[in-house]
Amino acid sequence: MSKPTMRRWFPGVAAIALLASACGSGSSSGSTSDGDIVIGASMALSGQINLQQIRDGYQMRVDEVNAAGGIKIDGKKRKLVLKVLDNRTDSNTMTQQVRTLALKDGAVALLGSCCQQNIEMQAQADALKTPLVEVALPVELLPKGEGYAWDSFQALADGAKGFYELAAGQQTDKKVLIVTNNDAPGTGTADLWTQVGKAAGFDIAVTKAVPAGTTDFSDVVSAGKSAGADILIAAMVPPDCFAMWKQMKALQYAPKMAIGLQCAQTPGWGSLGTLGDGTLVQTNWTTTSGLPEADKIIKAYGEKYPNVNDLGSVAAGYHAASIIIAAIEAAGSTDKAAINKAIGELDISSALGPVKFTDNKSTTPTFLGQWKDGNIEQVWPAQGAVALQPLSGLQ
């Protein structure tokens, strides 16, 4: 094509392209006024974390609604479209994707990722004035924002109270060794569990903070043995706990109770075999919890995810999606501000338990589970619990 010909048609093409992009950009009422309703999610599905279980939970709820014909808005049923993007556990990618979902793909609401990404996503939701519902972030960790990020999950403090309540009924010397990673969540966890432990009458004998990636815990083990601590609270990334548990066994440090916050919650803990038996975990869901939709989730995903942690993640995803869907129905509109307002006024129950927000937070029940033969059994609270077993793996 000759250059003069290109110069003639190029401006026209550019104008059409600009017009098309303007029509396709997100408006506050969704991608089209009576078409499918888009719910977006930028999630870590590769890289350091893989949240496919939470994504499956999101999709399960969306599929249920669509199978029933969709959501009724202004007398017309509209289907839901769940648009999930993989941010490869990278925060910069997450930021770009959230903006794309909200501005270009017409998402009327967003679903969260996990953990630190949820904290970072809140700022984006506020800036884009797009409601964001998160799980997999303990409610104490949600920063104060401008009201567009909503967190419905368990509270760390509830787990601490439950653990010490359980420990009070055991034959221990009430001396505690707390070891955490030395990042902000780790030191925050140490402070919280120290405070709750002291209030419950326990002696926090030793507190250690180690960098993530530590493989030699001889110093920590030595301190625990010297203090005679019968109770161990570990809040570290899973590889650190793996190394520490093996070292404790080899160096003959045998506490009577141990909980692995974050680290023993991974299904990979089962690969430790008998060494991991008896370790406690704080979890948001168990198969015997009596929570709504538990049977449905077990039936749908029990074979794909035999581990309780993974099924709990599916339940968490289902829970978050249910909140957004309920809010859209209550708002009767795809206007983002209306949906956001409706979330704040919800009073429902879903897969993780009751949902009623105060200051953008809705605390769901906490459970303590114990590893046994490669799976987790609930040991607290009493409803749905089995008896607490000795920490056999380290004895």
Place this chain on the structure above:
Amino acid sequence: MSMDVLAAGILAGGLYALVGLGISLVFGVLKLMNLAHGELVMAGAYIASLFVVNAGWDPLVALPFAMAAVAVIAYPLQRILLTPLLRGSATAPLVGTFGISLVGQAIFQAVFGSHPKNLPASYATEGISVGGMRVQTVYVISFVLTIVLCLVTHFVLTHTRAGGAVRAAAADPTTAAILGLNVNRIYAFTMAGAAALAAAGGVMTGVAQSFTPTSGLPLLLTGFAVMALAGIGSVGGVFAAGVALGVIQSLSVSTFGGGWRDVVVYVLFLVVLAVRPQGLFRRAAPA
């Protein structure tokens, strides 16, 4: 600091030396910073897991098979992909190995999942009492293994024709090629040998600790620190540097607390680089 902690640091240093040896070998011969070395370590762990977890083998029995398998993977990677890049710009091989690192992580995650794994063995959780000190059996085994592999590597490099060819290609690849040595093949065999050493480190890491698809990066950084401390071209230096790194870590944790571990180690690392850039165990080149 208790003797238990010091002993743990010495023994852990053996594993660091094993990781650093492969990196040092590749850099010394190919002048290549292999950013995929951590993934070669992980490949050893994952391949061993196929034998250990699926077939019930002991990790030490699976170890030579894992070493051979990773060497077989590394040879064509070097021969076909990296050697042509070595002829190009200085940054191309670096970027190439970074790309291999990312691909490796993606493959591990797709095939094995992202949950942590470990290689079960009775000696992973057993200890030995020696002179009033209690140490982990697995680290004693890995320390002995490192010594054996260092001795074998040193022997091959200094007492065999193949080792002579490697040293010639490292010293002057152009002249070596003129003299009839197939430098590209030497490079590929060197990479394969380094990969086998990495795999051994991966198996022992899997037994003593755990591994995930992204566990390679911290090991890569440890390996670079060992290589930089040791200097290029000294197998014994790498061993000593690895042990020194382990001891320094234990000392710093015991003295300053766990939070200062990395700060102390890398400050010392920078000091050594500034004062003795050739490494602790190499003489400076004459001016």
